[in-house]
Amino acid sequence: MKIKPKLTLGIGVMFLMILLLTVLSVIYINRLRRDTANILVDNYKTLDYSRQMLQSLNAGIRQHQHAAIFEKNLYLQEKNVTEEGEHYLTIKLAADYERLKLNFADSTVFESVSRDITDIMLVNMQAIARKSTLADHTSKDGILWLSLCGTVSFLAAFVMLVNLPGNIADPIRELTESIKQIASQNYAERLHFNNRSEFGELAAAFNTMAKKLQEYKEGNLEKIMIEKTRIETLINNMNDPVIGLDESKKILFMNSTALKISGLDAAEVSGKYIQDVAVHNDLIRSLVQDLFQTDNYIANKNPIKIYADNKESYFEKEIIPIKIIPTGETEEKLIGNVILLQNITPYKELDFAKTSFIATVSHELKTPISSIKMSLHLLENGELGTINDGQRSLLDSIEEDAERLLKITGELLNMTQVESGTIQLSAFPSDPLDIFKYAIQANKTAAEQKGISLELSTPQELPMVVADSEKTAWVLTNLISNAIRYSYENSVVRLQISSSGEKILFSVKDTGQGIPPEYLKKVFDRYFRVPGTKKEGTGLGLSISKEFIEAEGGNITVTSEYGAGTTFTVTLNKA
Numbered sequence: 001m002k003i004k005p006k007l008t009l010g011i012g013v014m015f016l017m018i019l020l021l022t023v024l025s026v027i028y029i030n031r032l033r034r035d036t037a038n039i040l041v042d043n044y045k046t047l048d049y050s051r052q053m054l055q056s057l058n059a060g061i062r063q064h065q066h067a068a069i070f071e072k073n074l075y076l077q078e079k080n081v082t083e084e085g086e087h088y089l090t091i092k093l094a095a096d097y098e099r100l101k102l103n104f105a106d107s108t109v110f111e112s113v114s115r116d117i118t119d120i121m122l123v124n125m126q127a128i129a130r131k132s133t134l135a136d137h138t139s140k141d142g143i144l145w146l147s148l149c150g151t152v153s154f155l156a157a158f159v160m161l162v163n164l165p166g167n168i169a170d171p172i173r174e175l176t177e178s179i180k181q182i183a184s185q186n187y188a189e190r191l192h193f194n195n196r197s198e199f200g201e202l203a204a205a206f207n208t209m210a211k212k213l214q215e216y217k218e219g220n221l222e223k224i225m226i227e228k229t230r231i232e233t234l235i236n237n238m239n240d241p242v243i244g245l246d247e248s249k250k251i252l253f254m255n256s257t258a259l260k261i262s263g264l265d266a267a268e269v270s271g272k273y274i275q276d277v278a279v280h281n282d283l284i285r286s287l288v289q290d291l292f293q294t295d296n297y298i299a300n301k302n303p304i305k306i307y308a309d310n311k312e313s314y315f316e317k318e319i320i321p322i323k324i325i326p327t328g329e330t331e332e333k334l335i336g337n338v339i340l341l342q343n344i345t346p347y348k349e350l351d352f353a354k355t356s357f358i359a360t361v362s363h364e365l366k367t368p369i370s371s372i373k374m375s376l377h378l379l380e381n382g383e384l385g386t387i388n389d390g391q392r393s394l395l396d397s398i399e400e401d402a403e404r405l406l407k408i409t410g411e412l413l414n415m416t417q418v419e420s421g422t423i424q425l426s427a428f429p430s431d432p433l434d435i436f437k438y439a440i441q442a443n444k445t446a447a448e449q450k451g452i453s454l455e456l457s458t459p460q461e462l463p464m465v466v467a468d469s470e471k472t473a474w475v476l477t478n479l480i481s482n483a484i485r486y487s488y489e490n491s492v493v494r495l496q497i498s499s500s501g502e503k504i505l506f507s508v509k510d511t512g513q514g515i516p517p518e519y520l521k522k523v524f525d526r527y528f529r530v531p532g533t534k535k536e537g538t539g540l541g542l543s544i545s546k547e548f549i550e551a552e553g554g555n556i557t558v559t560s561e562y563g564a565g566t567t568f569t570v571t572l573n574k575a
Contacts, residue, residue: 017153028142187214241341315341429575439476451490464575483510
């Protein structure tokens with residue numbers, strides 16, 4: 001018999017037995033409730049009325065209050081006649097009471113009233129006994145039938161408990177063990193279920209699958225070995241160092257380049273845990289330290305300097321996690337990592353040469369530019385003769401270009417400091433107001449030429465700031481210059497110094513067009529200029545400003561409302 005009919009039959013029987021038990025329980029509980037309710041509601045009330053009438057009769061029926069109690073309970077009794085013969089006795093009691101009211105001294109009538117009450121109580125007590133006997137029979141019948149049904153249900157459940165779990169769990173357990181054997185590449189494993197249930201069909205399908213896998217393994221093992229050898233040869237002959245690790249950080253391979261720069265031998269690292277090798281090798285330790293911090297490794301963009309090929313070489317490290325989704329599963333599983341070092345020494349040498357060239361040219365240009373400015377100053381003073389308006393216009397143009405060249409060469413020199421990592425900092429406690437005033441004074445003339453007002457707001461008490469005064473002033477000068485350049489004429493540039501926690505904030509807000517939202521994240525990129533702008537500039541100022549401020553332990557941010565202006569904020573640490 002198949003599993004589905006077995007389950008259907010077993011569960012169906014249990015369901016019917018439970019339904020039968022429920023129906024019988026409801027029937028007999030309702031019967032017991034009805035029988036007991038009749039006793040409690042009808043007979044008990046009559047006994048209570050009769051008891052109170054007897055008490056009133058014996059306490060002195062002549063007294064008005066006792067007569068009132070008697071008459072009240074007699075009235076209630078007349079409304080609560082439920083048993084056979086009780087109606088006649090109640091009428092007789094009422095008639096005898098009327099005779100008693102005519103002559104309270106008549107003892108014969110008094111005894112007749114007392115006897116009537118006693119007869120009514122006797123009738124109800126007999127009814128209680130009869131109904132109790134009936135309830136007892138009902139309860140015994142209920143217990144019998146419920147016990148019978150409960151026994152049958154227990155036997156059915158016991159049979160299912162003994163047989164059904166084993167019939168289902170045992171084949172599943174055997175199937176699970178066989179699947180584990182297949183997962184371990186033991187393709188000779190077979191299932192043997194002799195029954196005709198679904199498990200028999202499953203065993204046949206499983207055995208067919210295992211047989212095909214065994215044939216596939218035997219037929220493709222040689223091809224797999226060839227491909228493995230080909231890949232190992234390819235990796236071993238790569239010019240870039242490559243290290244392969246399994247999911248437990250055990251070394252699978254290190255190509256010849258990796259072995260060469262690390263000074264290791266293939267025999268002493270193969271099959272060993274990378275952390276054990278790192279204990280005795282500084283280079284390996286620096287390569288794998290990030291691997292043990294997080295599984296979601298983010299490559300460090302800073303190049304690694306390694307002494308290789310009899311010179312200092314530079315490499316970019318990348319740790320590549322290898323993940324697969326195993327057959328039959330839905331979640332990715334990490335099966336190892338590859339550490340790849342890309343040799344960027346030629347590019348780094350070119351970058352050094354470029355930086356050195358820019359620094360040399362910029363430095364050499366400053367001298368002739370300064371000479372040009374000195375000559376212009378002599379000409380403008382008229383010491384070498386009077387100049388006419390046309391000549392003065394040419395001199396103004398030459399002076400403007402000389403200033404622009406001087407600024408460009410200054411920015412290029414600053415950029416070479418940033419690129420070479422030789423930023424010279426002299427960070428000391430300084431007055432933030434003095435630094436800002438210096439930057440304002442440097443831009444005062446440019447602001448007056450456009451009719452722009454520079455409004456500075458500061459708190460009354462301002463703590464000192466840890467900063468390189470010269471470089472911070474250069475940054476603020478550059479920000480104010482940009483604000484003046486991009487603000488409309490006769491407008492206001494708002495400058496503010498504020499304190500927040502352990503930070504000092506310098507804010508420069510212009511009243512220009514603002515920066516489109518899609519360009520906000522790019523304004524600090526080197527050589528970037530907002531497309532469409534007609535203002536002059538190299539695109540280096542903000543990039544250098546960011547490097548200077550971050551080198552001082554601070555940061556610089558920008559917010560802009562397109563069409564309403566831009567705000568740059570420099571944040572530095574309090575002293």
